[in-house]
Amino acid sequence: MRQEDPRRLGPTLGWAAQMAKCAMDARVSRYDVTPVQTHVLMYLHQHGGQAPQREVTEFLRAKPSTVNGVLDRMEEKGLVRRSVSGQDARRRLITLTDKGAEQQARFAESFLASEEALVRGFSPEERETLLRLLDRIVENLKEELKA
Numbered sequence: 001m002r003q004e005d006p007r008r009l010g011p012t013l014g015w016a017a018q019m020a021k022c023a024m025d026a027r028v029s030r031y032d033v034t035p036v037q038t039h040v041l042m043y044l045h046q047h048g049g050q051a052p053q054r055e056v057t058e059f060l061r062a063k064p065s066t067v068n069g070v071l072d073r074m075e076e077k078g079l080v081r082r083s084v085s086g087q088d089a090r091r092r093l094i095t096l097t098d099k100g101a102e103q104q105a106r107f108a109e110s111f112l113a114s115e116e117a118l119v120r121g122f123s124p125e126e127r128e129t130l131l132r133l134l135d136r137i138v139e140n141l142k143e144e145l146k147a
Contacts, residue, residue, distance in 0.1 A: 013137070020118055027110040031103060036060065037074050041104040044080070044096040053082070053092040079103060 021035075028038050043059050044051055057067045071094060074080045079100035085091035096104065119127050 020114070023117065024111060024114045027114055028107065030110075031106060033074075033077070033079070033103065034070075036062075036070055037079065038107050040070065040074060040094075041079060041096065041100055042107065044094060045101065045104045045108075049096040049101065051094055052085070053094050056094055074100070 025035050028035055031038075033041075039060065040056060043056060047055075053067070053071070056071075057064050060067055060070075062070075071080060071082060075082060077099075078097055081095045081097055083093050083095065085093050119130070122130070
């Protein structure tokens with residue numbers, strides 16, 4: 001029986017996350033968008049195709065100037081459109097264009113393929129156990145950060 005080494009868990013989780021990110025980034029790079037732009041497209045899709053720029057900035061956890069640059073490039077590519085809210089001229093709305101929605105649909109398929117590769121050879125029970133354990137780790141870390 002193998003002795004468990006608690007010092008191995010953190011590095012192994014970190015390595016798995018790094019490898020998963022690299023695999024997903026490689027898939028996304030085929031579509032001439034950055035990973036951050038992919039996240040914006042998916043966020044907008046999940047929010048009905050439109051969201052205030054402030055919310056997109058909060059979601060990305062980035063500086064407003066950084067998000068402005070990301071959105072500028074996305075607008076140049078025809079993936080999103082920015083407009084002023086009719087109710088408040090200070091509020092900017094980010095809207096997914098038809099082209100952006102098409103790209104988002106391609107990413108969703110690509111992400112599903114990446115996720116399948118992550119758990120290739122796992123039984124349904126093993127997948128469920130892994131998700132449940134990772135959820136517990138996330139909750140433990142959230143509590144730790146509050147303390």
